[in-house]
Every structure is written in C-alpha cells, then in structure tokens.
Amino acid sequence: TVDGGAEALAALRESPPAPPKDNPEIDWIPRVEPETGIIHVPLVGGPSIEPTFAEYGGGVLVSSSLDDARAVLGGAPPETIEQSGNLYLSMRPDQVMDAVGEAGSELATFGFLRDHTPESFLGLLVPWREIAAKINVVSLLAGYESDELQVSAWMQMQ
Structure with missing residues (x-):
C-alpha cells in the first residue's frame, strides 16, 4: 500500500531501496525510473502485471500495468470540463x-x-x-x- 500519496512517492524516489543482489523468485523491491519518476514493482508477469505509481494531474496514478501507466502518462494531461457528464x-x-x-x-x-x-x-x-x-x-x-x-x-x- 502507499500511504501519504505524492509525498510518499517523492520520498521513495529520493531514497529507493537497493535492488536485490541475487535473483529471488519473487522480487518485491520497488524500482524508480529517475527520468520519468515512475515507481514500479517487477513481478513474474512482466510489465503488463507490474504495480505502478506516478504523480499525475495533481494526484497519484495507481496502475496494475507499467505499460498502461506509461501510455496514460504519455497522453494528454487530464483536464476538467465545465459541463455535466x-x-x-x-x-x-x-x-x-x-x-x-x-x-x-x-x-x-x-x-x-x-x-x-x-x-x-x-x-x-x-x-x-x-x-x-x-x-x-x-x-x-x-x-x-x-x-x-x-x-x-x-x-x-x-
């Protein structure tokens, strides 16, 4: 879980845990991409099943897919429209x-x-x-x- 929203993500980006030196079967160590600020946890399923977190539109984007998160982050920024939906x-x-x-x-x-x-x-x-x-x-x-x-x-x- 992520407590603290964007502040927790910023702290994790500043001081990420070291990746394991061995190659464990299950690796729960978050990875930080410095160029994008994306934080993700590599799992057996590859990037399509990889818990991912990033700052987005004044909030936090939470995704179960690194690929999908990258697609959202690379798209147009969210905007508020002034009409009923x-x-x-x-x-x-x-x-x-x-x-x-x-x-x-x-x-x-x-x-x-x-x-x-x-x-x-x-x-x-x-x-x-x-x-x-x-x-x-x-x-x-x-x-x-x-x-x-x-x-x-x-x-x-x-």
Missing part, C-alpha cells in the same frame, strides 16, 4: 457469464478458489447462465445535473 453502461449477461466462467476456471485451476475445481466452479454458474440466457441486454444511463442524479435502467429480454 453522463454515464452509459450496457452489458450482455451471457457475455458476462462467459467472462466470469473463464476467469473462475483459471483461478480454480491454480487453486485460488477454495474447495473448487474448474468443473465445480462452472457447475455453480449453471443457474446463473440460465437466467442470463433469457436477457439480451441490460442498460443504464446516469446523469448529474442541478445537484440531482437521474438514473434510467432498462432490460431487453430474449
């Missing part, structure tokens, strides 16, 4: 269940779901998949205007 969310429950099934099966394969094999986890999803198969799409529209939040939700059945 809306949030639109649309999902297809059958696709959500497919993604949950794939992720859960992977976790179970590696023993991360206590008391479940990939098959038993997929068995748990059967009743949820039956419900999801009856729904084509679920949508939500939210907007904030004049100190009031307005939300509309709808569902299209098969």
Whole structure:
C-alpha cells in the first residue's frame, strides 16, 4: 500500500531501496525510473502485471500495468470540463457469464478458489447462465445535473 500519496512517492524516489543482489523468485523491491519518476514493482508477469505509481494531474496514478501507466502518462494531461457528464453502461449477461466462467476456471485451476475445481466452479454458474440466457441486454444511463442524479435502467429480454 502507499500511504501519504505524492509525498510518499517523492520520498521513495529520493531514497529507493537497493535492488536485490541475487535473483529471488519473487522480487518485491520497488524500482524508480529517475527520468520519468515512475515507481514500479517487477513481478513474474512482466510489465503488463507490474504495480505502478506516478504523480499525475495533481494526484497519484495507481496502475496494475507499467505499460498502461506509461501510455496514460504519455497522453494528454487530464483536464476538467465545465459541463455535466453522463454515464452509459450496457452489458450482455451471457457475455458476462462467459467472462466470469473463464476467469473462475483459471483461478480454480491454480487453486485460488477454495474447495473448487474448474468443473465445480462452472457447475455453480449453471443457474446463473440460465437466467442470463433469457436477457439480451441490460442498460443504464446516469446523469448529474442541478445537484440531482437521474438514473434510467432498462432490460431487453430474449
């Protein structure tokens, strides 16, 4: 965890811990890139799964991916716009269940779901998949205007 926000990051950049001299299987020592100020922790998954922290837009950028953090930091700076915003969310429950099934099966394969094999986890999803198969799409529209939040939700059945 990072306590202290930008101040903690600045202190870590000023005095980073020394990288290990040996090559441990798991290395939790943060690395500091002096030219960018990025702080990241190298993990087995490479830069796509590498906890990363950097000062950004008056705050702290926290990312699970060094590559994604570099992309954000290299893009246009964040700016505030003076207009109300809306949030639109649309999902297809059958696709959500497919993604949950794939992720859960992977976790179970590696023993991360206590008391479940990939098959038993997929068995748990059967009743949820039956419900999801009856729904084509679920949508939500939210907007904030004049100190009031307005939300509309709808569902299209098969």
